[in-house]
Amino acid sequence: MTGSRSDDRPIYLDHNATTPVDPRVFKAMAPYLTSEWGNPSSNHAYGLRARAALDDARVRVAALIGARPSEIVFTGSGSEADALAIRGAVLAARAAGAARTAGAARQHVITQATEHPAVLAACRELEALHGVVVTVLPVDGAGRVDPDAVAASITPETVLVTIMHANNETGTIQPIREISAITRAHAVLLHTDAAQSVGKVTVDVHDLGVDLLTVVGHKMCAPKGVAALFVRDGVALHPLIGGGGQEHGLRAGTENVAYAVGLGRAADLAAHALADGETARLTALRDHLEERLHELLPGRVHLNGHRTERLPNTLNVRIDGAPALALLAGVASVAASAGSACHSGEDRPSPVLTAMGIPEREALTALRLSVGRWTTTAEVEQAAEDIARAARFPLPPPRGGGNVG
Numbered sequence: 001m002t003g004s005r006s007d008d009r010p011i012y013l014d015h016n017a018t019t020p021v022d023p024r025v026f027k028a029m030a031p032y033l034t035s036e037w038g039n040p041s042s043n044h045a046y047g048l049r050a051r052a053a054l055d056d057a058r059v060r061v062a063a064l065i066g067a068r069p070s071e072i073v074f075t076g077s078g079s080e081a082d083a084l085a086i087r088g089a090v091l092a093a094r095a096a097g098a099a100r101t102a103g104a105a106r107q108h109v110i111t112q113a114t115e116h117p118a119v120l121a122a123c124r125e126l127e128a129l130h131g132v133v134v135t136v137l138p139v140d141g142a143g144r145v146d147p148d149a150v151a152a153s154i155t156p157e158t159v160l161v162t163i164m165h166a167n168n169e170t171g172t173i174q175p176i177r178e179i180s181a182i183t184r185a186h187a188v189l190l191h192t193d194a195a196q197s198v199g200k201v202t203v204d205v206h207d208l209g210v211d212l213l214t215v216v217g218h219k220m221c222a223p224k225g226v227a228a229l230f231v232r233d234g235v236a237l238h239p240l241i242g243g244g245g246q247e248h249g250l251r252a253g254t255e256n257v258a259y260a261v262g263l264g265r266a267a268d269l270a271a272h273a274l275a276d277g278e279t280a281r282l283t284a285l286r287d288h289l290e291e292r293l294h295e296l297l298p299g300r301v302h303l304n305g306h307r308t309e310r311l312p313n314t315l316n317v318r319i320d321g322a323p324a325l326a327l328l329a330g331v332a333s334v335a336a337s338a339g340s341a342c343h344s345g346e347d348r349p350s351p352v353l354t355a356m357g358i359p360e361r362e363a364l365t366a367l368r369l370s371v372g373r374w375t376t377t378a379e380v381e382q383a384a385e386d387i388a389r390a391a392r393f394p395l396p397p398p399r400g401g402g403n404v405g
């Protein structure tokens with residue numbers, strides 16, 4: 001089992017949607033799904049063993065991002081971690097009377113246009129249910145926010161800035177360090193959704209200067225259904241779920257020990273891979289894929305996203321004359337994502353790409369190819385040939401589906 005193809009399934013170039021579970025992660029989890037079933041809150045031997053495993057997992061996740069173990073809160077998904085950060089920070093500030101103008105003014109949150117729907121939905125919910133004012137900043141043609149625009153948008157009522165580290169569709173990396181210098185100067189909290197960057201590039205919460213950071217298991221070879229939120233010591237959050245006081249009182253519910261252990265092991269493996277040059281390996285594969293597409297389809301391939309400030313594994317390209325959903329339908333040998341989705345029989349372009357100023361018709365030709373831990377040079381070469389072959393001929397009608405993750 002390589003974690004990639006052990007059968008006749010297509011070449012997997014969709015690691016930003018989800019990654020295979022590393023067999024070493026599965027092995028670490030297995031005892032906690034079988035013999036080690038204790039509840040970490042129990043004070044007997046069964047519980048203490050589960051508690052020790054959970055504590056150990058927290059140490060490992062913290063180590064990967066330069067945090068303290070006490071600053072890690074396990075959650076059930078990246079979407080939940082985002083919601084806990086955003087809703088939790090705003091509601092805690094409200095409870096503390098921290099909206100800086102005597103409670104009467106509406107609290108303010110700043111985000112940006114290409115965030116994951118989990119972040120945008122959490123912001124919209126605060127707007128609809130709690131009267132919070134939300135500023136959604138635009139991005140430039142490469143998908144980046146201008147830190148000066150963040151500075152210019154901060155008001156005395158601003159509680160939180162939430163701007164992702166790396167975009168799931170284009171891989172574009174935001175200037176988080178520059179933004180954190182601004183939020184710190186204004187004593188405003190900064191959350192970054194690092195679902196896509198952790199494990200692909202070095203992520204250090206102190207270097208980035210963030211107060212809250214989302215880590216997602218299924219983007220780094222742990223299973224789906226486990227994630228973590230870094231909460232800087234001293235940052236107050238309102239709990240999403242009340243009850244038994246687990247996870248520092250921020251997320252009640254008996255802990256999912258096996259999955260936390262899996263995330264901890266995945267964090268170790270990611271740290272080792274990064275130390276062994278994983279970023280450069282992914283970059284080389286991704287760039288080889290792009291080069292081959294340029295060679296095979298001269299003049300027809302255009303990059304979406306930032307050329308250099310980009311995740312090492314992500315290639316999002318428009319291929320002239322090749323609507324992506326139809327193209328993918330014609331390339332059964334490759335599993336990838338389109339930068340568009342089919343709703344009620346109609347192809348809709350990705351809001352991420354249109355926010356970058358890409359015209360709708362062109363955005364419909366966007367293809368997201370994302371490599372991962374087990375991707376080989378032979379696979380990217382084969383994939384480039386198969387995609388190019390399909391793009392040279394008239395395309396069949398599109399199927400449903402689209403971009404995920």
Ligand SMILES: Cc1ncc(COP(=O)(O)O)c(C=O)c1O
Pocket residue numbers: 016017076077078079080082116118164166167168193195196216218225227404405
């Ligand atoms: C940038 C980003 N944020 C958040 C999420 C949500 O994570 P989850 O699927 O665990 O809720 C994803 C994954 O789809 C993502 O790519």
